Amino acid sequence: MGTIRSMERLRRAALVLVGHGSVRNAQSSAPTRRLAEILHRRELFAEVTACFWKESPPLREALTQVNAAEVFVVPNFAGAGYFTHEVIPREMGLSGPLTRVADAKGGVRCIHYTPPVGAHPRLARLVLRRTTAVAERHALDPATLCLLLVGHGSRHGSSETAEALAADVRRTGGLGAVRTAYLEQEPRVKAWPSFVAEQDVLVLPLLMAEGLHGSEDLPPLFGVSAADLAAITDVPAVGARFRDRRVWYCQGIGRDPEVIDIILDQVRQAAERT
Template sequence: MQALVIVGHGSHLNPGSSTPTFSHADTIRETGVFDEVREAFWKEEPSFREVLRTLESDEVYVVPLFISEGYFTERVIPRELRLEGWDVSAWDSEDGVSATYATSRATDVEKTVHYCGPAGTHDSMSDVIVRRAESITGESDMGAGFGLAIVGHGTERNENSAKAIQYHADRIRESGRFDEVKALFMDEEPEVDDVTEFFESPDVVVVPLFVADGFHTQEDIPEDMGLTDDYRTGYEIPTEVDGQRIWYSGAVGTESLMADVLLERAAEAGADVRGVDDWTQSEPEGVADD
């Protein structure tokens, strides 16, 4: 038997924080390729520490629904799962975006755990970002005249937080899919507050590389960009700011194509996903290189 565990951060303050995790788990559960599919959280129930005890399967694939490699994916989750002899070097990721998977034993439940890199650094996330941009504009062949801003939180405490954003910006830029592609941040330079200063394109699509919609994506970023003075009054899509049309998408993690990324992470770690017809969604054209 094989099981899939999708682990997310969760929140005591934002009830919608866990929604994408449950939604993508449901999508994968419906494919029937795993005997068991579970969700687990740091700030909600079921917890990281308890989730393996709820499984009957001996073979478990754990995929973090996190954006970047860092404190939670490298230390907290392996510790709470009690992975025997865990060492982050087993991921063989020296650049902060290349973690694949490492196989360990969960000592207290005697299960084999294939611990995967975070969903946010997988190459297929570039496709999800493009799909998100397409869905908010309604343009499946957007290109000329469109710029793309990929927005991350950014933090001086963890340099890998910015690396994931820049990685996907570079990949999408190289694809030639948009006239301009920039990586912007909330808490470091270049800042999303000044989004119009970084683009010449008349239309700019802004996609936050966040797992779930919350305070940052629903309140801070729209106000910082000048879409509205008060998020509670709402704003139009697109909104004209400094003579440019800003198309704001909200968190990329809510995009249904995310389920494919989770499946691919597990498949690369050895999960048998045969029987899923063309995964769960069709991919956008022009970014994936495999």
């Protein structure tokens, strides 16, 4: 698809960003809403909106919030798993990467469903960029550093994206170790000292919207305080001591500016398939 034609096509289309949301923490939806607002201001699409599993507007009503005949649905999730494979398609009535449905005027709407943001191949580059920034700022030797990628996981087993990402980062070489841990499946992040042998550990939460997990659940497991978290907006990571380890804790990947470009690339790839 030519660049000009593709831009004109997107200006007639709608973009729907899907977030998880939370009934316990209203800030959980803030990153997805912020991304939707940024993309709305860029005027690349006719319409931009966000919907959520646990907040309003709900998934089931998302397609009624936009009027375009062509809609791109992008899950703002850190990886593929139960929610992207099962919940979102079920709630939104999607049958696959492309769903055609009748509209109120007797025409046909084309609903494109893309892979989640966190499953994009560029994520490995994003992770390495952030790892390099921390190592350079704190004069760390990457060859002795352990990168610990912390995913959410679930009882349904949702580790495929995190494990694939870890493998991609390992293949680049240069780091002492690349390991994974999860909030809700094995290996549990709370037990990280038992399976991470390295003394210097860089912790990168694979969270698009940190919510309670990023602000309350994870930091104490690494000796990071609320005051430390407040400083994380100005530095690539905050340092802490946990038992005999030196830890550098990063903000979640959802705050990275490159996420906007990843969303747009997911849309472009979906458009090129039709």
